Amino acid sequence: MASALKRKRGPVEVLDTPKRSKSVKTQSGNPLLPANGKVGWEAAFNPSQDLLISTNGHNGNHSHGTPESPEAVDYEAYVQDEKYKNALKQREKLSKNPVHNSSNKSTANPTPDKAKDLWKLSEPIGGRMINADPVFSSDEKFIIVANRTTINIYSTSNSLLTRSIKPILKDDAPRSTRIVAYCLSPTHSNILWVAFSDGSVFRIDWTAGTGANNHWTISSTGCIYMTVSSMESAGRRRDVVFTTETKKDGGFRITAQEMSPENPRESPTRTIYSTPNRIHFMTTAREGSVFVAASGNRVLLGRLRSTDFDSVENIRYEFRIFESIEAIKSLDIRVSDRKETEGLKKSLQKSPVVDVVVGDIRGVLFVHNDLLAKLFSQHADGKLPPGLSLVPRKLHWHRQVVHTVKWSLDGNYIISGGAETVLVLWQLDTGKQQFLPHMSATIQNVVVSPSGTSYAIQLADNSAMILSTAELEPTANIAGIQASVLESEEPLEAQVQKIEEPSWQPPLVQHTPAVINPANPSKLLLGVGQTQEISATKPLLMSNPFLQTFDLGAGHNLSRQALTRTNITNVNAAPSLHRLSEPRVTHMKISHNGKWLATVDEWTPPAREYDFLTHRGKDLSVEQQQRREVFLKFWQWSTESDTWELVSRIDAPHSLGPDSGDAGRIFSLAADPSSLRFSTIGEDAIVRTWTMKTRKRDGVVVRAKDGSAFRNWHCQHAICLGKPELLEKAGNGANDTTSASVAISEDGSVLAAACDNDDGLLHLLDPDSGVIRISHTDLFEGTIVGMEFLGQDLIILSNKLCVFDIVSEEIRFAVKVAPNTASLSSKQKQEMMHLAVDQRSRTFALALPKLGTQSGKPSLWAASSELTVFHQDSREPQVTEKFSTIITALLPAVSSEGYIVLDTEAEIYTVMKKGSQAVTSLAQSTSALELDNVPEESAVELSLEEEDAEEAEDYLLTPAATQDEEDDDESEYPVVTQQQLSEIFDIGPSFALPPMEEMFYQVAGLFSSKPLAQSVS
């Protein structure tokens, strides 16, 4: 065994020459820092900002000169070490360059020679759509959806990303700056107005991608919402931007601005309304002559007093304000021409009919007909004309908050959606309702397209789809990374009191089970759920029953399948409005050849379902354990159906304890890097190894249709770590296992296992025979978070980070984790600390969280995390990156040297060695490349007529158009779905595409023969 490791070690040494590691030492002091304001290693200079800093007095005089010491060194001492050195260097530098190193301004340290460093952090890809209405382009060919800081333009015909525009923010914009609203200019259909939370407003030409670097700052207090209307007066038509923001002296106001690109310096502004209540929504109609806004539970309806104003500074609005009981969540207006003017005041006879629909946080919809005329028909003495009924229609089907409501274009329907995951279409005249149930997640936004032929629906699972109005069939589907995200602000509906759901206490962010398919390194597999945003103070126990396959190269969703039972097609809420919980996939590992996937899911019934047992004096935690369900599942990749097919399901693979029959939790799952073997360790402190065997019936191998033998997974060995006689004495001591870990060495010859109740023992086992070869002590402290092999070294992350050479049986180095990280609860550590090894670069990376506090309680607000990469041979970090979000998954980038990081903004970063190309780099450059194609993009339809294969390659043939063309003789031509085409064309930018010839045959193959049966997600 040891010899094998030694053999392995050979090339390692070749790879990492001492020279190179030296260069790390000298140069890593000031690693490259991205331009987007990421806080880097320099942050360490400001102690208060540093994640891992503690106030103890370690500094430069600490004994850092003995790196080979087996004793654990304090982690922060490390940091101090580096700091000390860096400080020295910095001081030298400062004397030359007038650079101030205030913490946040990382861009202030662009030392060009140092920037050419070993590691770099890429720009993020993915991200989560902001909760704002998607925008259709006026020709409905494109739909614009925004992420936190980028505007993404998707084609509605093939749901591919056409362009992505990232407005360039002010240098000093805080990291949390995000887009709050965006809308198309009513004057110029190619202009998109984008408002950011820091108060900057961009005027972007989305067809050309220009305008992303200029902005106006409307307010220093930021911006809450924005809407734009095109107003004409004094012979001039202009876009008037209405924004709502906090006043400096408290309170809120709505302001109107005119921002013209001609004279960017000057933007006339007028405050049209101010109120002590927060205004979270507004919209205008009829060239700004009708103005509706929602603020808490108040509806503001305004009309322009006179269209005769020469400048925005002279705009005057008159408002009527009334209240509802509950806070308003959604609002929409519809304006139509007045046909009958009978019985109206003269001043109102020209006013349009304004119909308003309001959705509140308790699920009630109110429909106000002709509200403007009714409210303004008040007499001078404040009395209303007799017989006028202002009471709105009340439509109550939603049981929870109405997230979105919209009028249909003709005004005959209302479309609404919410947490019921049902799209409701209200036919107003007949009172009938039509339902489109079983959406995959809470409906957040619905938009009716300009022509009324389709609806765009944005769901809470970071996806959007376009439905045709007539058949309610999806025509386009856009999905991002569906991992959970941290909420950016407390939602409005939080003020509705609900029965408490089980939540994590103290708060934590669950890790996202994730693997990269070794067979196809651009495929990222994620365990995701019906993503609800995580509450910062009371994060709920989230279930993630789905497997999402995300293409890192193309930056889009490939497929989604269920790994456990789900409630998509079931009732998803109990009569008490509890969300029915789904199982949670806790671990996921893929075999070395990418053909097999092992997943662990567990489900515990919520405590409320058996708290009736308390009157019998039963211990609830025991009852809970008895009702837990844990499954280990083995899936095989089926190339035929392009899905993972379940092969074996093992119920309760681990028990609660040696004598218990109840399912115990599984703490760790490891895949053998060299053979088809998995290993698990559970609450019973037993290590199990799982291998396949061919399924036989009466001695005959059972074969599938294609002749391949069916195989089953079974437990090969069950190795009890603790000595049984000791366990018996200790009674139920085994139950105290709260963390454990297994790892399999690169060549599969050694299996390392440890559990935290076992006297700090770490065992090395032979996975083939299932025998404990040797045990070591003192290799970990407290909760074991992770364990990985890197060559002959075993890296163990617990309260200390320990690198143990199993050949020479010595601790190469050990570092203590900073105290505030160590003081996290065991659950928090297991979910929020991550360890990953990259065999290629012989490095390992760990991600540590830092929680914030809010009013004295631990909170996820302002939580941050730090990623540190160490080289196997060096106890000094090669790179440290600070994230203002929490890292939920950390993976080695299989195809290149580096790591992939997923955070709570659902963004994926890659930390790469310089010179290696990140998988995600293609996804980023796509937009930049396509930028040139845009003028031709509009010519797609024309070019299609030519039906030229070569052209089609360039312009992304739109299958919808193809079908239209062939409508008449549909039977003769095979139906080619857009998905199939996009699989051929959408694998990267043009320079990365396969040879032309190959693509031609692929396309030809689709059209000539029967296409493969493929599932359309």
Add this chain to the structure above:
Amino acid sequence: MDIHRCRFVPFPPSTINALAFSHSHISKDQKAAPPRLAVGRANGDIELWNPQGGAWLQETIIRGGKDRSIDGLVWTQDPNEEVDGKTFIGKSRLFSIGYTTTVTEWDLAKGRPLRQASGNHGEIWCIAAQPPLSKSEKAATPGQLEGQRLIAGCTDGALVLYSTEDEDLQLQRVLVRPSAKKAKVISVVFQNRNIVVAGCTDSTIRIYDIRTGAVVRNMTLGSGPKGGPKEIIVWAVKVLRDGTIVSGDSTGEIKIWDGKLHTLRQRIKSHQQDILSLATNFDGSAIFSGGMDRRTVVYKPIGKGKSRWAEVAHRRFHTHDVKTMASFEGSGLSVIVSGGPDASPTVVPLGQYGFENQRSLPFFPQDTLIRSAPKQGLMMSFWEREVHIWHIRKDPDSAEDEEDLENKPPQGRKLVAKILIKGEPNITSAALNSEGSLLAVSTNSEIKLFQLRPKPEEDILRVSKLPVPSSFSSGARLIQFSPDGKWLCIVRPDSQIVLSRLLTPGTSSTSPPTFHPRLTKIARLDRKTEKHVLLGGLGSYNRTVTQLAFSADSRILAVSDISGHIDTFVLTGQEDLSQQISPDSDAASSSSSSSSSSSESDSEDEEDAKTKAIFGQTWTRNPSAALLPKLPSAPVVLSFRPSAISPKLLNGTVPLHPTRNTPHPISHALPTGEDRLLVITSTSQIYEFSVLKGSLTPWSRRNPTSVFPDEFKRTLETVRGCIWDTSLGRERAWIYSVGWIWMFDLSRDFPSPSGERELVNGDKSKKRKRNGGGKERASGAGGAIPDELLGTGISRRMQRVVHEEVLEESTLIQDPMDVDEAEEDNVPELALVRRGSKDEGKGAKGKGRENGYEARPHEWHTFKYRPIMGVVLVGKGTEGLGPEVAVVERPAWEAGLPGRWEGEQEWREKEVGL
């Protein structure tokens, strides 16, 4: 008080089948009889409710009988007449149907059917009255008949016209011949004087002209929904003022039809199940529908165009089907009343829908139906044709010694007798004497007497029927024994009051008690109602006696009627048991005369009665009876204070000697005992009269209702009864209604009202107008919904802002209080004067505090018990605690409603199709 909380009385709620207002709309200048609501129930009872500005008093019940039910009710109004410059208001007539072939007209004053008519057609399912002739129509065709005819739809498809002319009810013609093929006519309504709209069970609405009997048009609804029955049943049709026809059917849709073109204009799916009832407001700007899914849905027109309608809101006011609805607008009210198998009429605001609460009226009668014999601890309840008697004991838990525990059965109550009355009619009233040995039960046609004797071994009562004098045969509306058990007071259906003397009060259990053969008839004061009032409107219905009370010494009798008059009678003379029962008993004659003579009997009768003293005693009208004023509303409680002092023995007084001229000398001595009578009216005004003086008692003068606690004045429920607590020198009256029990200490004055009131008017008067010193009544239903609970999606007030400057806040929704504001009674100044100067009052108060007066509350109340069917005395109670009472509750959820067609949560699955 010792309270037995009783929930075992199995009073069955009876489905409301029909609701009808005597007028659907009364405009301000319209002269009309006061409106009444008639409620028809499945057990054949017709209840008459007086909306009374929102006080909702159940005035009388016309009792039904076995296998009778009221399935439809309709009122007609005879046209008003102008005679000598006076307006004779036309008579209000009430007709009913009951799934027979008969239409019945009711005599409201006597509580009896007046006339009936039937024809050779199937059972009548529905009935509607012709709309009255409007003035313009009258002018156009002078010769036209003015009355309102009735149209009846039958199960065999026949439509029958009944004429009500000349104070008669006759089958006029059969409009549509009955035939076996024809679909049932399930709903019928007049579109105008001549056009009838009939909804049938075969998905068709048929329109007929009653002049020719010809079909004007058939409007078909098409076939039913998939998976359901093919034929749609049109459960309800209504016509708006502009002639638009509205129908509600078994698909749960209301359909709106053009009144002239007879085409479908709009259909609105608003119910999950059948729509059973519809109601509209007078001007046709609102439609209400009620259905099997328990919903009440409100529709209003939206947009000003082709008058499209839309569902505005729906709510579930009922716990069962909404079977019937009726609307009323006028005299400050604007309400819809709906009813169904849950038996509670529910008042829903019409004009102020969404801004006012609904109000559910109790499903049991105003008369408590609970009686007791406190000396024996017996409690009795009666309904329909049953009488149940329980023996109430103290809970064995409270028994002090264990021996007691063993001897006693474990229950605190035992059903000791259960009597089912022979014959068809339902019980109108029943009485137990205080010894619990005699039970009198009355129906509309007879009075029955039972003797109750405890069986020696078992703990039950032996019930034996006693013969009754033939003079009792006319039945009774009310019946009551005097506290000393010597007199039985009978109020006949025509409100004539007779008293009968028991000869052997049932003290000895062996000999059955008999009655003095002579009945004493007493006559109430002639209140000089004008003839045109008597003949028009509701006639003499106002004079119906509803309350009856004996004083504690049984020597004063007080009766009151609906109009608010109280009559008192006293027993003069001294009891002389030596007198012989005179053979010239005119029992027969009196009974015969009772039927002929009207309630305001003349003075000769009185003279008659005087001469015919019974045992030296005569009931005469209280000399100061006329001094008692007419109360503003009908009294609902008459209760004499129990005398604090034990009644004086009469031994000391010398009986008068018979002389030649007066062989039976009659002492005209008036009774001297406690004569204070507590009167509570239906609007919760509380008065105390000193009956013999004919004036308010000093306490009542000092404490008019306006100084009662605000919380009490805000309550809506009608007071149902009163219990006195005079133990330990207390003077406490415990009064109760359906929802509360309230105690008032009558020995002291209420604290003077808050200082605000004492300020000299100015603003105050305005303020009072809004907040009201009395009950906060809005438009007849429950009170206004507070702003913070308003579920309408729009606030009452609106802010106007012109460019950052808040102009004003103005009222968005009109406040009904501004429209009809009755004058508040502002007596307190006078009352305060009567209390003496303010300083004194304060001094007294301060003094009281020193004396620990504060510990004894002026008033106390609880809402714990509900709904209270009745509270009765069942014993003397333990020392110091006050009387022992039984609080009988009848919660609706225990009443056991009939099964519903729809389950509780089925709608959820159905809607989403999960």
